[in-house]
Amino acid sequence: MSSKGIVKRSEDFSKWYNELVLKADLAEHSDVRGCMIIKPYGYAIWEKIKDQLDIMFKETGHQNAYFPLLIPKSYLSKEAAHVEGFAKECAVVTHYRLKNSEDGTGVIVDPEAKLEEELIIRPTSETIIWNTYKKWIQSYRDLPILVNQWANVVRWEMRTRLFLRTSEFLWQEGHTAHATKIEAVEETEKMLEVYAQFVQEFMAVPVIKGVKSENERFAGAEETYCIEALMQDGKALQAGTSHFLGQNFAKAFDVTFADKEGNKNHVWATSWGVSTRLMGALVMTHSDDKGLVLPPKLAPIQVVIVPIYKNEDQLLEISEYANSLIKELKSLNISVKFDNDDNKKPGWKFAEYEMKGVPLRIAIGPRDMENQTVELARRDNLSKSTVSQLDLPNLLLETLNLIQNDLFTRSSLFLKENTYSANSIDQMIEILDAKGGFIEAFWNGDSKSEHKIKELTKATIRCIPLNENQTGNCILTGEPNSKKVIFARAY
RNA sequence: CGGGGUGUAGCGUAGCCCGGUUAUCGCGCCUCGUUUGGGACGAGGAGGUCGCAAGUUCGAAUCUUGCCACCCCGACCA
Numbered sequence: 274m275s276s277k278g279i280v281k282r283s284e285d286f287s288k289w290y291n292e293l294v295l296k297a298d299l300a301e302h303s304d305v306r307g308c309m310i311i312k313p314y315g316y317a318i319w320e321k322i323k324d325q326l327d328i329m330f331k332e333t334g335h336q337n338a339y340f341p342l343l344i345p346k347s348y349l350s351k352e353a354a355h356v357e358g359f360a361k362e363c364a365v366v367t368h369y370r371l372k373n374s375e376d377g378t379g380v381i382v383d384p385e386a387k388l389e390e391e392l393i394i395r396p397t398s399e400t401i402i403w404n405t406y407k408k409w410i411q412s413y414r415d416l417p418i419l420v421n422q423w424a425n426v427v428r429w430e431m432r433t434r435l436f437l438r439t440s441e442f443l444w445q446e447g448h449t450a451h452a453t454k455i456e457a458v459e460e461t462e463k464m465l466e467v468y469a470q471f472v473q474e475f476m477a478v479p480v481i482k483g484v485k486s487e488n489e490r491f492a493g494a495e496e497t498y499c500i501e502a503l504m505q506d507g508k509a510l511q512a513g514t515s516h517f518l519g520q521n522f523a524k525a526f527d528v529t530f531a532d533k534e535g536n537k538n539h540v541w542a543t544s545w546g547v548s549t550r551l552m553g554a555l556v557m558t559h560s561d562d563k564g565l566v567l568p569p570k571l572a573p574i575q576v577v578i579v580p581i582y583k584n585e586d587q588l589l590e591i592s593e594y595a596n597s598l599i600k601e602l603k604s605l606n607i608s609v610k611f612d613n614d615d616n617k618k619p620g621w622k623f624a625e626y627e628m629k630g631v632p633l634r635i636a637i638g639p640r641d642m643e644n645q646t647v648e649l650a651r652r653d654n655l656s657k658s659t660v661s662q663l664d665l666p667n668l669l670l671e672t673l674n675l676i677q678n679d680l681f682t683r684s685s686l687f688l689k690e691n692t693y694s695a696n697s698i699d700q701m702i703e704i705l706d707a708k709g710g711f712i713e714a715f716w717n718g719d720s721k722s723e724h725k726i727k728e729l730t731k732a733t734i735r736c737i738p739l740n741e742n743q744t745g746n747c748i749l750t751g752e753p754n755s756k757k758v759i760f761a762r763a764y
Numbered sequence: 765c766g767g768g769g770u771g772u773a774g775c776g777u778a779g780c781c782c783g784g785u786u787a788u789c790g791c792g793c794c795u796c797g798u799u800u801g802g803g804a805c806g807a808g809g810a811g812g813u814c815g816c817a818a819g820u821u822c823g824a825a826u827c828u829u830g831c832c833a834c835c836c837c838g839a840c841c842a
Contacts, residue, residue: 306833431765431840438841511842550842581801620802638801648801
């Protein structure tokens with residue numbers, strides 16, 4: 274690899290992703306296995322994601338709260354399926370103190386300081402939250418509880434990738450409590466809709482909404498709703514999940530409420546989350562061989578201005594114009610950076626901002642100043658044009674909107690073009706081996722068939738699409754009246 | 765956690781098989797000057813526990829063992 278650029282997607286998609294994340298300054302590996310350092314530029318994108326989602330959660334009536342990182346080990350085991358799902362990947366705190374080692378070479382765990390009850394670092398917070406909700410809920414008047422928390426969680430993963438799967442990751446987890454099943458199901462579906470809207474409208478990533486098969490369901494859920502996205506290499510990525518938890522956690526933690534008639538009932542629950550994995554989806558959906566491509570709505574810098582000059586006077590003149598332009602752009606809520614760093618040449622800056630995915634670049638040189646123009650370059654399609662300085666701010670605003678739309682149009686087309694239907698296992702394997710993608714096929718609903726298909730094709734059922742009533746013959750068994758599902762090889 | 769690979773300056777690397785002066789080169793970094801419309805050029809300079817630990821040896825980047833990290837492929841997963 275040269276110190277410039279990154280490997281091509283067509284050569285090694287996985288390597289391309291890794292290099293891009295590092296070179297675009299999004300994140301790097303920490304010294305602790307499986308953990309990542311999210312760098313300021315990467316974190317700025319995450320903050321944009323977070324801020325927008327937070328607005329949307331609040332618009333739908335939710336409030337933020339914070340529950341502890343450490344959870345008593347015993348809580349996890351209260352819900353059988355839940356402990357089954359998470360026990361194998363929990364970090365455990367066993368001691369609360371260190372002391373100097375006797376040979377003076379460092380510190381050791383103080384064996385005297387063993388915890389009576391070991392604590393686990395949350396892999397998710399259902400247990401501690403439901404243990405708390407028990408205290409919060411007595412009557413139907415206490416319901417619904419609509420709470421979200423922004424937090425970090427730890428799942429001890431065997432194989433990690435920056436953003437896509439790390440041992441510690443950032444996410445939000447919504448946890449709601451309801452008096453009726455209908456209301457809880459509605460909440461689950463509502464939040465799935467919020468996710469779908471956010472991902473499509475802000476990330477410009479098209480998704481398929483559906484529910485998971487039993488195998489793929491969240492540990493402890495009655496039903497897991499999800500949005501599934503398709504990456505450029507033809508692999509699927511689960512972008513968000515929303516779970517209808519039924520009364521499982523209410524029963525496990527004995528959370529009941531008195532209804533209007535005074536009858537005691539168990540509370541109905543939901544939980545839903547998206548994580549820093551969305552960053553991975555963002556990268557793998559839009560970016561190209563020159564680096565990151567960001568949708569304007571999530572770009573920390575939407576417009577970069579690069580001056581081109583031969584002497585101080587020219588720079589001064591360009592700066593003067595640039596500063597007045599910046600003022601106008603700020604009033605239009607466009608984030609802009611004027612890069613007048615004299616140590617870097619324009620060509621270097623061009624490449625750098627392309628790597629970082631800045632949607633629009635303006636280059637201004639003496640020639641432009643003379644003609645009252647600027648050179649405008651779009652990151653998404655790499656087009657360049659010379660445009661008038663007159664009414665430039667509005668043009669930029671329009672172009673940013675255009676880019677946002679074009680990205681979504683393009684990724685939607687990709688999704689459409691890479692969604693196939695298959696009538697036989699052989700055909701499915703053939704398609705998957707050739708180009709990946711989503712495969713629509715019929716499935717008899719049996720877990721055993723699902724496992725068998727996975728064994729044969731390495732593809733899993735990504736989801737059973739919502740509002741899909743079509744039936745046909747099962748791709749494995751040929752059974753009639755099987756339901757239509759989406760298969761793919763997945764991250 | 766299994767199989768394979770890699771680890772040498774901030775980054776990328778040569779040297780390792782076959783042990784022997786002061787560890788190679790490029791990029792980046794610092795200073796000065798010239799430059800600036802697609803990753804500039806010259807001169808000078810700084811920068812190294814050769815992943816970590818132990819062992820073999822007169823002598824280890826090089827050989828042996830263990831450990832760690834990362835990458836690829838499996839199993840598991842958001």
